[in-house]
Amino acid sequence: MQRGQALMFERLLPHMRVNTVYDIQLDELYAKGVRGIITDLDNTLVGAREALATPELVKWLDGVRDRGFKVVIVSNNNETRVSRFAKPLDIPYIHAARKPANKSFRKALTVLGLPAEKTVVLGDQMLTDVLGGNRMGLYTILVTPIAPADEGIMTRVNRRIERIALSRLRKKGLWYEGETK
Numbered sequence: 001m002q003r004g005q006a007l008m009f010e011r012l013l014p015h016m017r018v019n020t021v022y023d024i025q026l027d028e029l030y031a032k033g034v035r036g037i038i039t040d041l042d043n044t045l046v047g048a049r050e051a052l053a054t055p056e057l058v059k060w061l062d063g064v065r066d067r068g069f070k071v072v073i074v075s076n077n078n079e080t081r082v083s084r085f086a087k088p089l090d091i092p093y094i095h096a097a098r099k100p101a102n103k104s105f106r107k108a109l110t111v112l113g114l115p116a117e118k119t120v121v122l123g124d125q126m127l128t129d130v131l132g133g134n135r136m137g138l139y140t141i142l143v144t145p146i147a148p149a150d151e152g153i154m155t156r157v158n159r160r161i162e163r164i165a166l167s168r169l170r171k172k173g174l175w176y177e178g179e180t181k
Contacts, residue, residue: 001115003064003170007076008090010172011130011134012079012126012127012130012162013130013134014024014074014130014134014140014141014142015139015140015141016139016140016141017141017142017143017144018097018141018143018144019141019143020037020132020143020144020146021057021060021122021143021145022056023047024061024122024141025143026063026064026067026069027067029069029120030068030069032082033117034049034060034069034118034119034120034139035068035069035070035072035112035114035117035118035119035149036069036071036072036109036110036112036118036119036126037064037069037070037072037120037121037122038069038072038074038105038109038112038119038120038121038122038138039071039073039074039076039122039123039129040075040099040121040122040124040125040129040135041073041075041077041081041082041085041086041093041097041130041161042072042075042077042081042124043124043125043143044122044123044124044129044145044146045057045073045085045086046141046146047147048079048146048147048148049100049147051063051084051085052084052085052088053085053088053089054118058089061089061117062122062162070112070113070114070128071092072091072092072093072094072111072112073085073086073091073092073093073094074093074094074097074099074104074105074108074148075093075094075095076096076097076098076128077095077096077099078095078096079095081095082095083095088126091139092111095133096108096109099123099128099129099132100128100129100131100132100135101132102132102135102136104132105132105135105138105152106136109136112166113163116136116137116138117137119138119139120133120138121133121139121140122138122141123129123141123142123143124142124143124145124146125145125162126162127162129142130142139146140166
């Protein structure tokens with residue numbers, strides 16, 4: 001494998017993997033100086049077809065903010081979808097983000113008023129959330145997708161590419177199944 005291709009696959013590696021956002025040790029992140037969370041929406045916080053936050057998620061988000069974290073949603077989805085979810089929770093958002101493009105991550109850092117080293121990215125896709133976050137020097141946390149059967153066509157294409165990348169990462173000894181923190 002060529003050096004550039006190897007680096008590309010390594011940029012898809014998250015710093016941490018969790019099954020759900022509820023598995024994230026918020027106190028540990030705070031102790032490390034993290035004060036901001038850039039989070040994806042669909043299949044990270046709720047299933048892609050769930051319009052609103054679940055009571056469990058509302059409680060988690062309240063706890064996140066009570067601990068002193070600032071939160072912004074960055075989604076590739078349209079404004080109607082993202083605003084309908086974010087506005088009742090009083091969470092700022094960036095829609096049609098075109099992740100993994102840097103522009104939306106830079107804008108999110110501005111919204112948070114924080115530098116990259118004090119911010120994490122939560123997301124369910126390696127090709128959008130993890131790649132974009134890693135390119136910006138953010139700490140990336142990959143969440144297992146909540147409802148993969150409900151994903152759109154582009155996400156399904158991304159998942160196929162992810163499977164190829166995971167195969168290469170496994171061959172290099174960089175990815176192990178069941179490895180979550």
